[in-house]
Amino acid sequence: MQRSEQERIRRESLATMRALGIEPYPAASFPVSHRSLSLSTSFQNELDVTMAGRIMSRRIMGKASFVELQDSEGSFQLYLNRDELCPGEDKTLYNDVFKKLLDRGDFIGISGVTFTTQTGEQSVKVKSMTVLSKSLKPLPAVKVDEDGKVHDAFSDPELRYRMRYVDLVVNPSVKATFEARSKVIKTIRSSFDQAGWLEVDTPVLQAIPGGAAARPFTTHHNALDIPLYLRIANELYLKRLIVGGFEGVYEFSRNFRNEGMDRTHNPEFTVMELYVAYKDYHWMMETTERLLADICTAVHGQSKATLQGVKIDFTPPYRRVTMREAILEHTGIDIHGKSEDELRTECTRIGIETDDSMGKGKLIDEIFGERCEAHFIQPTFIMDYPVEMSPLTKVHRDDDAYTERFELMINGTEIANAYSELNDPDDQRKRFEDQLKLSERGDDEAMFIDQDFLRALEYGMPPTSGIGIGIDRLVMMLTNQTSIQEVLLFPQMRPEVFDAGPDLNALRTWGVPDTWIQHVVDAGFSSAEALNELTPAGLRERLNGYRKKNKLDIPALTLEEVETWYATIA
RNA sequence: GACCUCUUAGCUCAGUUGGUUAGAGCAUCUCACUUUUAAUGAGAGGGUCCUGGGUUCGAGUCCCAGAGGGGUCACCA
Numbered sequence: 001m002q003r004s005e006q007e008r009i010r011r012e013s014l015a016t017m018r019a020l021g022i023e024p025y026p027a028a029s030f031p032v033s034h035r036s037l038s039l040s041t042s043f044q045n046e047l048d049v050t051m052a053g054r055i056m057s058r059r060i061m062g063k064a065s066f067v068e069l070q071d072s073e074g075s076f077q078l079y080l081n082r083d084e085l086c087p088g089e090d091k092t093l094y095n096d097v098f099k100k101l102l103d104r105g106d107f108i109g110i111s112g113v114t115f116t117t118q119t120g121e122q123s124v125k126v127k128s129m130t131v132l133s134k135s136l137k138p139l140p141a142v143k144v145d146e147d148g149k150v151h152d153a154f155s156d157p158e159l160r161y162r163m164r165y166v167d168l169v170v171n172p173s174v175k176a177t178f179e180a181r182s183k184v185i186k187t188i189r190s191s192f193d194q195a196g197w198l199e200v201d202t203p204v205l206q207a208i209p210g211g212a213a214a215r216p217f218t219t220h221h222n223a224l225d226i227p228l229y230l231r232i233a234n235e236l237y238l239k240r241l242i243v244g245g246f247e248g249v250y251e252f253s254r255n256f257r258n259e260g261m262d263r264t265h266n267p268e269f270t271v272m273e274l275y276v277a278y279k280d281y282h283w284m285m286e287t288t289e290r291l292l293a294d295i296c297t298a299v300h301g302q303s304k305a306t307l308q309g310v311k312i313d314f315t316p317p318y319r320r321v322t323m324r325e326a327i328l329e330h331t332g333i334d335i336h337g338k339s340e341d342e343l344r345t346e347c348t349r350i351g352i353e354t355d356d357s358m359g360k361g362k363l364i365d366e367i368f369g370e371r372c373e374a375h376f377i378q379p380t381f382i383m384d385y386p387v388e389m390s391p392l393t394k395v396h397r398d399d400d401a402y403t404e405r406f407e408l409m410i411n412g413t414e415i416a417n418a419y420s421e422l423n424d425p426d427d428q429r430k431r432f433e434d435q436l437k438l439s440e441r442g443d444d445e446a447m448f449i450d451q452d453f454l455r456a457l458e459y460g461m462p463p464t465s466g467i468g469i470g471i472d473r474l475v476m477m478l479t480n481q482t483s484i485q486e487v488l489l490f491p492q493m494r495p496e497v498f499d500a501g502p503d504l505n506a507l508r509t510w511g512v513p514d515t516w517i518q519h520v521v522d523a524g525f526s527s528a529e530a531l532n533e534l535t536p537a538g539l540r541e542r543l544n545g546y547r548k549k550n551k552l553d554i555p556a557l558t559l560e561e562v563e564t565w566y567a568t569i570a
Numbered sequence: 571g572a573c574c575u576c577u578u579a580g581c582u583c584a585g586u587u588g589g590u591u592a593g594a595g596c597a598u599c600u601c602a603c604u605u606u607u608a609a610u611g612a613g614a615g616g617g618u619c620c621u622g623g624g625u626u627c628g629a630g631u632c633c634c635a636g637a638g639g640g641g642u643c644a645c646c647a
Contacts, residue, residue, distance in 0.1 A: 005616050006580055006598050057607080064604035081604065104597080117605045140581040141597040143608045151608065152582040152596055158639045159581095170581090213647065259646045260571090365647070389647070407647080417647070494638070 006138045013101040014134050022097065024134035030109040037073035043122050045115050051076065051124065052109040052132060054169065056139075060099060066123075069110070070169070077123045078110060085126055093129065105135030105169075142170045161491050174486075180299045181475045181487060185252065187298040188272055188469075191291055197248030197276065202237035204230060204254065210450045211235030211392070213435075214257040217267075230256035235392065235466065236453045238275045239421060242464050243456045250274040252471065263483045264413070267492050270471040279465040280420045281404045285381050288408060288416060288467060289316035292379065292474075299478045307411055307480055310377060318379040318408070323368060326382055330372040335364055335386070336401075343367075359438055361388025376409035391431040393419040394463075408469075415474055418467035425457035510565040515554040516543070536562045 017024050033050040053071035067078040082094040102108065112126040140154035153171070154160065160167040160174075167174050189199065207226065209216035211233030221228050234253040241249045256268050276284075293303040296314040303315045321329070328334050333346050343363040347354045352370050354363060364386050376382070384402040387395055393403035404420035422428050432449040475487040485491035507517045540562040 004580060004598095009598070059606050059609050060603085061606065061609075062603040064606085066606050066609080068607080077607075079605070083604085115605095117607090119605070119607075121605085121607070123605085138580045138597065142581075143596065145608045149608090154581065156577095156581090156639080158577095161639095215646085257646075260644080262643095262646090263641090265646060362647095369647085385647090414647075496638085 004138075007136055010103055010134070010136045010138075013103065014136070017097065017101050017131065017134070020092065020097070022131055024131055026130070026132065030130065030132055032071075032109070035073040036069070036071050036076035039076060039114070040074070040122055043114065047114040048111070049114060049124055050109070050111045053107065054135075055102060055104055055106050055108060057104060058102075063094075065098065069108070074172075077117075077121050078112070078126050079115075079117065079123045080126045080129075085129060097131070098129065102131070103135060103138070104141075105137070105139045106131070107133035107135070139166065140170050157485070158493075161485055161493055162496060164489055177475075177479045177481065177487060178489060180479050181471075183298045184295050184471065184475055184478060185272075187295045188250075188291065189252075191294060192248070192250050192274065195248060197250055197274065198246055200238070200241060200246075200249050200251050202231075202234045202241075202251060202253075204256075206231050208450045209233075210453065211237075212255075215259055217256050217258045232257055233271070233468070234273055235468070236450055238273055238466065239461060239464070240453065240456045242275050242277050242421075243459055243461045247278070248274070248276040261492060263485075264473065264476075266472070266484050266488055269484070269488075271468045272471055273466065273468045275421070275464055275466040277462040277464050280463065281383075281406055281418055281465050284418045284465040284467050285318070285320065285406060286316070288381075288418065288469075289314075289318050289379070292408075295474070296478060305478055305480070307477055308482065310411070312410060312477065313378060318381055320381045320383055320406075321376075322384040323364070323382055323386070323402075324384065326372045326376075327364070327367055330375055331367060333367065335367070357438075359388050361386050361390070362438075365389050373409060373414075374412040377411055379408060379410045381406045381408055388434070390419065391435050392422055392428075394422045394424070395427070410477055413473060413477075414470070415477070416467055416469040418465065421461070421464040421466050423457060423461040423463060425454055428457055429454050510568045511561070512565060513561075516557070536566050 014024050030052050031050065032052050033048075035051070036053070039047075039049065039051075051069060051071065053069040053075070056068040056070045056075060058068075059066040063082040065080045067080060068075050069078050080094065080098060082091055085094045085098070086092070109130040109132050110124065110126045111128045112124040115123055115125055117123050141152055142154055143151045145151060154167065160171070164174075168178075192199070205219070205221075205228045207228060209229035209232045211231075212235070214232040216229040216232050219228050219230065220226070231253070232255055234251055234255070238249050238251060251273055253271050253273055254268055255271055257265075258267065259265065261267065276287075293314045293316055296303045296305055299305070303313070305312050305314065324334065324336050331350060333350070335343065338346070340360045340363065343360060344354050344358075347363055347366060350367075350371065352366050354366070358366070368382075383406045384396055384399075385393070385405040385407075387393075387401060387403050390403040390405045393405040396402040396404050406418050407414050408416040408418075422431065429449075432454070436449065472484050472487050476482070476484060479487060481487055508514070537559060540557050540559050543562075544556045
């Protein structure tokens, strides 16, 4: 790939620095005494500081300059005065290194003294400066005016996701999103640790992809010569640990599902799953609403958040609605006691398409998903799902047509899914077998039977409540994002195709001098075909013209030299 | 998987009915400037108009195919 003019100039600056005896990529650590935000909040004049960061802008006014230095916390203004930076006769560091050889994007370390400028800006008067790393590619030139309006924003989603490192440098809100994500996870972890529950790791590679109904990614283990699947859920493993005697276990589980991608689905995503013994789903609802209020407070400083202009109030308690009530409320249909055929008729009546592979549970799920889900904007627990659609859930204590299950809906989206866990091994086996029948009817999402899990239940699992919380979607809600890609640092994308680039060794074998190789490529003569379009004399003329134009400090080419290249190729 | 839509300078974008040498702002380079802050003033350079075909005297613009992105739907507890 041909380098842009800006890249060529930066590489020349790099070489010039080395010629001046300045290593652009020094090995030594650079200890820092202050960072931008903390220095600014406890600012005082005449403070000795040492800082490091990236040059984000330079305003050069002859013998004095201002630099915006960006570090991990934010940015801070530096003031460089030629005679303060270079008190002696030699002004190279200011005149050449700073003004000519450094660019926007370069990392520098500085020492100096704090002061306030005439316009009242907190600044550091730089006394010494060290080059820490040279940036060879120009950063997008995002500018923010005095009204906070962003100009020339780096906004192309493809480029932003593919080069998240650039996105993070120039778009501060992106960094804030991922800091919020970290706060969400930290809050959950510290809350659970405080409760005495154990954070565990369970297998990602599984022989039976259980615990959910989804199409798995398949791989192969060579030594065992067996297929393995990337986990679609970790539920069955965490329950085995409850059998093993832990009272509470949780895991931040990266799950993988080989399904479609869109605004709310990425092939790999994170679910936090928690299982606690001797509890039921009522307890879990109370635990969940308290946890979410804490998380929201950690991110926003209050238990309310705004999502697409709508205020979401995470303050407990949340509304609790049974699935039967929810469907009755929004469609007028009472699903209670209805047969599969009756439900199918109702679906057709209200315009929901059905097919023969759909069982009772699936039909009810369709009605809820199509007609009810979107109405639950404020946090709401939808409780008591029909037994057919919840094969891992204990039947309801009062009515065996339902299960003790809830989903937490926020802004019309499912955020969490929880049960009083099914711990009756015989019932569990029967439910798995019902799933198998569904799968024979053509429902390709029905679950596999995990015999070892059934054996674990036969050893006895205490009454347990469990929950899975979709971390990515939760972060979306708390950061006011509508796309999952905005809350994943590196969302899945089609792989980028890179040009292999010209073969520099080939040029070397033609006899092109090392000093010329890059320039011959840059000038567009990286292949024998390109050369053969010109005579040796013509090529020499073009390359020497290129040398002159770019003021290259290398010997001009002689006709004899260029002729030998052609001789080698032929 | 289907449909819609986008791809022009490092970034953000104009580009008329198909018509001269493809433009702007920022960024870059040169010069000036010792408290600026979207610094300023003067000047300059920078392009595989996503790729490949086609129509045409002539294509950034029209047609076909492809690549990549975005959106909607389908799929996805």
